[in-house]
Amino acid sequence: xxxxxxxxxxxxxxxxxxxxxxxxxxxxxxxxxxxxxxxxxxxxxxxxxxxxxxxxxxxxxxxxxxxxxxxxxxxxxxxxxxxxxxxxxxxxxxxxxxxxxxxxxxxxxxxxxxxxxxxxxxxxxxxxxxxxxxxxxxxxxxxxxxxxxxxxxxxxxxxxxxxxxxxxxxxxxxxxxxxxxxxxxxxxxxxxxxxxxxxxxxxxxxxxxxxxxxxxxxxxxxxxxxxxxxxxxxxxxxxxxxxxxxxxxxxxxxxxxxxxxxxxxxxxxxxxxxxxxxxxxxxxxxxxxxxxxxxxxxxxxxxxxxxxxxxxxxxxxxxxxxxxxxxxxxxxxxxxxxxxxxxxxxxxxxxxxxxxxxxxxxxxxxxxxxxxxxxxxxxxxxxxxxxxxxxxxxxxxxxxxxxxxxxxxxxxxxxxxxxxxxxxxxxxxxxxxxxxxxxxxx
Numbered sequence: 001x002x003x004x005x006x007x008x009x010x011x012x013x014x015x016x017x018x019x020x021x022x023x024x025x026x027x028x029x030x031x032x033x034x035x036x037x038x039x040x041x042x043x044x045x046x047x048x049x050x051x052x053x054x055x056x057x058x059x060x061x062x063x064x065x066x067x068x069x070x071x072x073x074x075x076x077x078x079x080x081x082x083x084x085x086x087x088x089x090x091x092x093x094x095x096x097x098x099x100x101x102x103x104x105x106x107x108x109x110x111x112x113x114x115x116x117x118x119x120x121x122x123x124x125x126x127x128x129x130x131x132x133x134x135x136x137x138x139x140x141x142x143x144x145x146x147x148x149x150x151x152x153x154x155x156x157x158x159x160x161x162x163x164x165x166x167x168x169x170x171x172x173x174x175x176x177x178x179x180x181x182x183x184x185x186x187x188x189x190x191x192x193x194x195x196x197x198x199x200x201x202x203x204x205x206x207x208x209x210x211x212x213x214x215x216x217x218x219x220x221x222x223x224x225x226x227x228x229x230x231x232x233x234x235x236x237x238x239x240x241x242x243x244x245x246x247x248x249x250x251x252x253x254x255x256x257x258x259x260x261x262x263x264x265x266x267x268x269x270x271x272x273x274x275x276x277x278x279x280x281x282x283x284x285x286x287x288x289x290x291x292x293x294x295x296x297x298x299x300x301x302x303x304x305x306x307x308x309x310x311x312x313x314x315x316x317x318x319x320x321x322x323x324x325x326x327x328x329x330x331x332x333x334x335x336x337x338x339x340x341x342x343x344x345x346x347x348x349x350x351x352x353x354x355x356x357x358x359x360x361x362x363x364x365x366x367x368x369x370x371x372x373x374x375x376x377x378x379x380x381x382x383x384x385x386x387x388x389x390x391x392x393x394x395x396x397x398x399x400x401x402x403x404x405x406x407x408x409x410x411x412x413x414x415x416x417x418x419x420x421x422x423x424x425x426x427x428x429x430x431x432x433x434x435x436x437x438x439x440x441x442x
Contacts (some may be wrong), residue, residue, distance in 0.1 A: 002386075010201065021234070022233065024144050024145075024235070027138055027399040030129070030218070031135065031137070031216060032136075032137075034219065035069075035217065036218060037135075038129070038132050038133055038136055039217070041128050041131075041133075044128060045122075045125030045128060046124055046125075048121045048125035049122050049125060051122070052122035054116075054118075054255070055115045058111040058114050058115055059115075059221045060288075061101050061102060062103070063100070063105075065099050065100075066098045067096070067097045068095075068097075069093065069096070070092075070093070071091070071092070071093050071094075073092075073096070074091075077311075078093070079081065082136045083157055083321055090144065091298070092296065093296070093297040094297075095293075095294065095295040095296075096293070097293040100288070100289070101287075101288070101289045102286055103287040104286050105284070105319075106283070107284045107285075108277065108279030108280065108284070113273075113275040113276040113279065115377075117276070120265060120269050120272060121269065123265060124265045124266070124269070125264050127258055128262065129257045130441065131258035131259060131430050132325075132440070133440075135387055135400075135435065136216070137276050137435075137441065138431050138434075138440060139216055139438045141427075142428055142431060143212055144234060144426060145174060145238050145428075146209060147206060147209045147213060147234050148236070148237070149238065149421075149423070149424040150209060152238075152358070153227050154199065154206065154417070154422045156417075156420065157195055157198055157202060159204055160412065160413055161196065161199065163212070163388060163392065163409060163412070164195055167191075167392070167405060168185070168301045170392075171402070174398070184402045187199065190386075191406070206246075207231070210232070211230065236423050238424060238427050239427075240371075240374070240423070240427055240430060244367065244433060246361070246428055249360055249436070249437050250357075253360065253436075256438040256439065257436060258438050259352060260352055263348055263352040264349055265292060265351045266349075267348075268344040268374055270341045271342055272388075273341065275339040277335050277338045278335055280324065280334070281324060281331055282324075283321050283322060283323045285320070286320050287317070287319050288318055288320055289317035289318075290317075291314070292312070292313065292316070294312045295310070296311075296312075318397060359436055360433070360436050363429060363432045363433050363436060364427075366432075367426065367429035367430075367433055370422060370425045370426035373424055374419075374423060376422075377419040378416045380415050381412075384411050384416075385412060387411060387412070388408045388409060388411075391405050392408075
C-alpha cells in the first residue's frame with residue numbers, strides 16, 4: 001500500500017514539472033481583462049460616460065415638428081332669416097403642420113449644474129472602475145500567494161517525509177540488529193504513511209485553490225479560446241517589500257485612495273444637486289418661435305359665404321418667462337433635503353477618512369509584526385533543521401531515544417508551519433497597505 005501511494009505521488013510530481021508556469025503578472029493581466037466584477041464596473045462607467053458625451057445638449061434649443069390631418073363628415077341643416085333653408089352632407093379635410101423652436105436662455109443656472117453633474121458622474125464612474133481594479137488585484141495577489149504558500153507547505157512535507165523515511169530505515173536496522181523495538185519501527189512507518197496522506201491532501205487543496213484563482217481571473221471568458229491551461233504551476237517564492245514606511249503610505253493618501261476619492265466625489269455631486277434645486281427659485285426665460293401651416297378643404301359649401309379651400313401659413317416668435325410665485329414651498333423643501341444630503345455626504349467622507357487612517361495604522365502595525373515574526377522564524381528554522389540533523393545522527397549511533405527524535409521532527413514541522421505562515425501574512429499585510437493607498441495600480 002505504501003509503495004502504491006509513493007508511486008501516485010511520484011507520478012503527480014512528473015505531471016507538475018510539465019505544467020505551464022503562471023506568473024503573478026500574467027494572472028493580474030488576465031484578471032484585468034476578464035474579471036466579471038471589473039466588467040460590471042466598466043459597464044457602469046460607460047453608462048455614465050455616455051451621459052458625459054451629451055453634457056452640452058442642455059444648452060441647445062429644442063426643435064419639434066408636428067403634422068396632422070383630420071377628415072370630417074357632417075350632415076348640415078341651415079335656416080336663414082329670409083326663410084331660406086339649406087341641407088346636405090359636407091366632407092371636410094383639415095391639414096395642419098408646424099415647426100416649433102424653444103430655447104431656454106436662463107433657468108437659474110440649472111443647465112450649468114446639470115452639465116457639471118454629468119462631468120462629475122463620469123469621473124465617479126472612472127473612480128469606481130479604479131476601486132474595483134484595486135480590490136480585484138488585491139484578491140488575485142492574496143489568492144495567488146496562498147497557492148504559493150501551500151506549495152511551500154507541500155515542499156516542507158516532502159522534506160519531512162525524507163527525514164521520516166530515514167527514521168524508518170534506522171528503526172528497521174536497529175530492529176534487525178536487536179537494538180530497537182518493533183513498536184518503534186511500526187510507529188515510524190505509521191508516521192511516514194500519515195505524511196504521504198498529508199501530501200496527497202495538500203496537492204488536492206492546491207488544486208482547489210487554483211480553481212478559486214481561476215474564478216478570480218476568469219481565464220475562459222465566453223466566446224474566447226482558453227488562454228490558460230486547466231492546470232498550471234505557480235512561482236516558488238513570496239517576495240516581500242521590507243521598505244514600506246507609514247509616512248509613505250500616509251503621504252497624499254486622500255488623493256490616492258480610491259474609496260476616499262469616491263466619497264469626496266459624492267460630496268461634490270451633492271453640492272451640484274443643491275445648485276440644481278435652487279435654480280427652481282428663479283424665472284425661466286425662453287425664446288419661442290414657430291412656423292405654422294393649415295389647410296381646410298370643404299368639398300361642398302352650403303353657405304356661399306364660406307370658402308371651399310382655406311389655407312393659412314405664417315411665422316411667429318417671441319419671449320416667455322415663467323416666474324415661480326407659489327408652489328406650496330415645495331422648492332424650499334427640496335433645498336432643505338439637498339442641504340441635509342450635503343451634510344450626510346460630508347459626514348460619510350469624514351467617517352471614511354477616519355476609518356481609512358485607522359485601517360492604515362492597523363495594517364502597518366500588522367505589517368511590522370509580520371516582518372519581525374518572519375525574521376524570527378527564518379532564524380528558528382535553521383535551529384530546528386540543525387536540531388533534527390544532530391538528533392538523527394545521535395539516534396543512528398544509539399545515543400538518542402525514539403521519542404526525542406520524534407519531538408525534534410515535530411519541532412521542525414511546527415517551525416515550517418510558522419515560517420510559511422509568517423511569509424504569507426507579511427505579504428497579505430503589504431498588499432493591504434498598498435490596497436488602502438491605491439498603490440496597486442498606477
